[in-house]
Amino acid sequence: MEMNEHIDALLRQVQRPARYVGGEYGQVVKDKADVDVRFAFCFPDTYEIGMSNLGMKILYGVLNDMPGVWCERVFAPWGDMAEKLRQEHIPLWALESGDPLSDFDIIAFSIGYEMAYTTVLDMLDLGGVPIHASERMGLEHMVMAGGGCMCNIEPMADFFDLCFLGEGEDVDREVLALYQKAKREGWDKPRFLRQAAQIEGVYIPSLYDIAYNADGTVAAITPKDGAPEKVRKRIVEDFDACYFPTKPVVPSTEIVHDRVSLEVFRGCIRGCRFCQAGHTNRPVRSRKAETLLKLGKETLENTGYQELNLSSLSTSDYRELSELCDGLLDYCRPRGISLSLPSLRADNFSMDIMHRVQQVRKSGLTFAPEAGTQRLRDVINKNVTEEDLLNSCRIAFQGGWNGVKLYFMLGLPTETDEDVLGIADLAKKVYWTWREAAPDRSRGVRITVSTSEFIPKPHTPFQWEAQISREEYLRRVKLLTDALAKAKSVTYNWHDAEMSLVEAALARGDRRVGAVVEEVWKNGGRLESWSDYFALDRWLAAFPACGLDMDFYATRGRPTEELQPWEHMDCAVSRRHLERERERAYEGVLTPDCRAGCAGCGASRLLKEGVCRG
Amino acid sequence: MDKLRLKFSKTGRAVYLSHLDLMRTMQRVFSRAGVPLKYSEGFNPHAKISIILPLSVGTASLCEYMDFALTEERDLATLPEALNAYMPEGIRALEAYEAPCKGAELRWLMVEGVMKGGRDAAFYTEFFARDTIPVTRKAKRGMRTDDIAPAIQAVQFNDMEGGVAVKAILHAQDPTVSPELMMAALGEDAPAYWRFTRLEAFKEDLTPFR
Numbered sequence: 001m002e003m004n005e006h007i008d009a010l011l012r013q014v015q016r017p018a019r020y021v022g023g024e025y026g027q028v029v030k031d032k033a034d035v036d037v038r039f040a041f042c043f044p045d046t047y048e049i050g051m052s053n054l055g056m057k058i059l060y061g062v063l064n065d066m067p068g069v070w071c072e073r074v075f076a077p078w079g080d081m082a083e084k085l086r087q088e089h090i091p092l093w094a095l096e097s098g099d100p101l102s103d104f105d106i107i108a109f110s111i112g113y114e115m116a117y118t119t120v121l122d123m124l125d126l127g128g129v130p131i132h133a134s135e136r137m138g139l140e141h142m143v144m145a146g147g148g149c150m151c152n153i154e155p156m157a158d159f160f161d162l163c164f165l166g167e168g169e170d171v172d173r174e175v176l177a178l179y180q181k182a183k184r185e186g187w188d189k190p191r192f193l194r195q196a197a198q199i200e201g202v203y204i205p206s207l208y209d210i211a212y213n214a215d216g217t218v219a220a221i222t223p224k225d226g227a228p229e230k231v232r233k234r235i236v237e238d239f240d241a242c243y244f245p246t247k248p249v250v251p252s253t254e255i256v257h258d259r260v261s262l263e264v265f266r267g268c269i270r271g272c273r274f275c276q277a278g279h280t281n282r283p284v285r286s287r288k289a290e291t292l293l294k295l296g297k298e299t300l301e302n303t304g305y306q307e308l309n310l311s312s313l314s315t316s317d318y319r320e321l322s323e324l325c326d327g328l329l330d331y332c333r334p335r336g337i338s339l340s341l342p343s344l345r346a347d348n349f350s351m352d353i354m355h356r357v358q359q360v361r362k363s364g365l366t367f368a369p370e371a372g373t374q375r376l377r378d379v380i381n382k383n384v385t386e387e388d389l390l391n392s393c394r395i396a397f398q399g400g401w402n403g404v405k406l407y408f409m410l411g412l413p414t415e416t417d418e419d420v421l422g423i424a425d426l427a428k429k430v431y432w433t434w435r436e437a438a439p440d441r442s443r444g445v446r447i448t449v450s451t452s453e454f455i456p457k458p459h460t461p462f463q464w465e466a467q468i469s470r471e472e473y474l475r476r477v478k479l480l481t482d483a484l485a486k487a488k489s490v491t492y493n494w495h496d497a498e499m500s501l502v503e504a505a506l507a508r509g510d511r512r513v514g515a516v517v518e519e520v521w522k523n524g525g526r527l528e529s530w531s532d533y534f535a536l537d538r539w540l541a542a543f544p545a546c547g548l549d550m551d552f553y554a555t556r557g558r559p560t561e562e563l564q565p566w567e568h569m570d571c572a573v574s575r576r577h578l579e580r581e582r583e584r585a586y587e588g589v590l591t592p593d594c595r596a597g598c599a600g601c602g603a604s605r606l607l608k609e610g611v612c613r614g
Numbered sequence: 615m616d617k618l619r620l621k622f623s624k625t626g627r628a629v630y631l632s633h634l635d636l637m638r639t640m641q642r643v644f645s646r647a648g649v650p651l652k653y654s655e656g657f658n659p660h661a662k663i664s665i666i667l668p669l670s671v672g673t674a675s676l677c678e679y680m681d682f683a684l685t686e687e688r689d690l691a692t693l694p695e696a697l698n699a700y701m702p703e704g705i706r707a708l709e710a711y712e713a714p715c716k717g718a719e720l721r722w723l724m725v726e727g728v729m730k731g732g733r734d735a736a737f738y739t740e741f742f743a744r745d746t747i748p749v750t751r752k753a754k755r756g757m758r759t760d761d762i763a764p765a766i767q768a769v770q771f772n773d774m775e776g777g778v779a780v781k782a783i784l785h786a787q788d789p790t791v792s793p794e795l796m797m798a799a800l801g802e803d804a805p806a807y808w809r810f811t812r813l814e815a816f817k818e819d820l821t822p823f824r
Contacts, residue, residue: 011630012671022627023702023704024703027703252628253635254638
């Protein structure tokens, strides 16, 4: 990439310019003469967030391993930089070549959270690419998307040409190969999209007509031109053999998760009823400890990182966790490399592992009971008892830890004031546990209680639920604040409900919500997962401006008979299972985890033998 | 092996790396190359490396120096080559050797640069030929005015296409005169754009610093 004086002058005027220039160790640079498809992998957030994303590292490696394909990285500039680019009429560029986004054949976004939607439009616009799919007529500037949000991407349907449902390792390659063929043979865009729709895991929004009822609910979703009635998500069946990026780009400037992240397994055996990732990533598939050990060492050697993190939705549930930790510690300890284990459950086994791993630094422990009473924890199928939690805390305090963070949600289905007050009781019990267990009380203890608002998400048993209103959330926050006011050593943090309201409306939005996203972006909305830039007023104004009601999407409970906007997306877990789980929630009946007994969710359909083994 | 010194350059895209970025990057380069840096003791061990006179973001250099220590014997002659295989773009190890003196002995830096969107070479030449060049800057207690004339030597300006080329030897420590400060001295006559590169380092008596 050539740094001319114009760009150099600009970079000197912005915060942290290193994030805009590329050149890091491990970046892939190809000779344009050998490249027939230029692929811009766009992450609709900052460099610091995007470079921490494992999915991006995986696909960067997978795509660049394809002959003729050059995949480059593009991130959203921070506000000061975005302003300068617009002022100076400089298009957003890709880090490797410095070429503008408009030079690329394929512009693909990885979207993991709804609040990134406006940033997608902003990046396209900054890059000189028309935002609407209908304005892009040719085979060039094919705008694609993948990631967690694809399980209901309807609000972005007018902007994307092609979406990937599920895991990208295989389907991305297949689509790219088809694109190479289309380009070689001079197909037009409609022909390419029609063909691509035949690949499993590919969703072409423009090939579906949506009809609405007079009350605004969806009446029918009709595929056309041979597109499948339901798009089935893709998975990598043999996860042990799945590609892992052992030679990723190593950022020269600091990012959020600046370490090796080793993906232990995909999916989750727990069926927490509020959790979207736990439902949409099934079935569970693991890597062998032996494989992980090899991949971990290799990546540490190739990157020079001093920290390794075991990542998954619930790392305690990894069958070979003990062997893996021992193996990794044997390698890491003599080299001063630290091992971190997030997402551990509050049980004895996990505490034992924790002790072995964190012998040097005793930082805080984090638990997520999610709800304050056993009744409500049973409703959400969070298989953690008060006894488990206090036991774990006792072991931790005995071992010298002196900080615990407890995460909860407010507004879960069936929640009463008693459940809210139960959070305060639990925090107080943790405090008394510390009094009893701590070998040295002179250092004190820090118990942090955090609450956020429950957001009903598609493809979960709670997908039909109403979100509580902002006012109600704030009332419950007040209730808890008062209850904790005199509690010793307890700090209470609560996340504002403003962003949750928007997230709820977008998560279950239909195609018409796309106009709202566009309106908010036109009024300056971008990087809205950052409180620096989020403004609720823009959203409150945009819904009515587009003839829509925000409450219809966010706070309305839906009857289970209603056709939901995402019902043509098949994420493997069946609707029948979700309905059944919803009923069990209301009955307060627990569903055992996948290993204790198969609940027949339907995800095993994706496996050749039809049996989950994770 | 203690008291080692690495001379390296930082140019191109790497000029945007901050001092902390560079420290982190260097640790990882050594680690990737399998060259074991010595670490401090304690709960939060960090590599024992220090960079002499950190560059400001945006300035390039052909003469950066990093002091470091290794836990085992290495052939210093082949070390730069071994490290370069693992460097990000724009950073090159040039030479590794046992430090013959303290980093504090680096006193002068020869710099060159381009200045655009300001006055011509004749104007700058006259400006910097004055006996005193006062610059006012923020200090620990309020504002402070210093005369930087004695800290600038052998300054030359030449007109070039679109601007002025400049070369000078600036005092680098006690007192410190950076290219930025030199530009600040120009006040309203400062160019709209400038870019500098460090070329060579000297001791107080203007003999080469190693």
